[in-house]
Amino acid sequence: GQNIDxxxxxxxxxxxxxxxxxxxxxSGFNGLFWYQQHAGEAPTFLSYNVLDGxxxxxxxxxxxxxxxxxxxxxxxxxxxxDSASYLCAVMDSNxxxxxxxxxxxxxxx
Amino acid sequence: xxxxxxxPTSQILAAGRRMTLRCTQDMRHNAMYWYRQxxxxxxxxxxxSNTAGTTGKGEVPDGYSVSRANTDDFPLTLASAVxxxxxxxFCASSDSAGGTGELxxxxxxxxxxx
Numbered sequence: 001g002q003n004i005d006x007x008x009x010x011x012x013x014x015x016x017x018x019x020x021x022x023x024x025x026x027s028g029f030n031g032l033f034w035y036q037q038h039a040g041e042a043p044t045f046l047s048y049n050v051l052d053g054x055x056x057x058x059x060x061x062x063x064x065x066x067x068x069x070x071x072x073x074x075x076x077x078x079x080x081x082d083s084a085s086y087l088c089a090v091m092d093s094n095x096x097x098x099x100x101x102x103x104x105x106x107x108x109x
Numbered sequence: 110x111x112x113x114x115x116x117p118t119s120q121i122l123a124a125g126r127r128m129t130l131r132c133t134q135d136m137r138h139n140a141m142y143w144y145r146q147x148x149x150x151x152x153x154x155x156x157x158s159n160t161a162g163t164t165g166k167g168e169v170p171d172g173y174s175v176s177r178a179n180t181d182d183f184p185l186t187l188a189s190a191v192x193x194x195x196x197x198x199f200c201a202s203s204d205s206a207g208g209t210g211e212l213x214x215x216x217x218x219x220x221x222x223x
Contacts, residue, residue, distance in 0.1 A: 004151060033211070035212075041216065041217075042199060042214035042215060042216050042217055043152075043199070043212075043214050044214070045211035045212065045213075048211065087151070087152070089151075089152075096154065096167075097152075097154070097212075098151070099151030099152040099153070100151050101149055101150055101151045102151065
């Protein structure tokens with residue numbers, strides 16, 4: 001079966017750096033997405049990786065290793081507003097998105 | 110700019126009743142999707158439409174139906190609601206069906222079936 005694994009919850013301190021991991025097993029691969037979802041709100045797009053390596057976008061970076069079935073989202077200079085759930089999703093060979101359950105990130109002052 | 114709009118925002122429904130969740134987008138996106146989100150689970154695809162006039166079944170289609178009469182609207186109907194359909198429902202759209210474009214989500218419809 002297809003599976004996306006990410007930690008259920010993580011806690012970090014304001015101003016620090018946090019890495020949220022995502023491992024996947026899917027039938028084929030056509031890209032990996034990260035979305036941010038604040039409580040009670042809709043998910044919003046953060047990043048897309050289809051080739052191995054690091055994609056940097058401001059305070060957020062996303063890394064992909066296709067051979068390891070692994071990605072991480074790196075958040076730097078954490079702010080209180082970064083408290084949210086972070087969803088990892090993989091597009092399989094049929095171009096269907098398979099979603100992880102999300103990682104709830106709690107930022108403490 | 111509205112983007113993608115869902116209605117109602119929240120609804121409590123008696124089991125056995127019929128319910129339609131509305132979804133409208135003004136971005137002229139070809140592809141539209143309905144997901145449900147339940148605590149501890151990832152988003153699960155209910156139905157999708159790659160372009161106006163076509164629809165397809167997702168991972169959890171049973172008990173739901175959709176239509177896509179035009180580009181903008183993609184309503185989701187529960188013919189006879191059951192308590193297991195209590196969930197938050199998200200409509201989404203993208204400018205390329207099955208492609209690598211990002212999804213744009215509506216604000217969600219919280220449905221409680223008693």
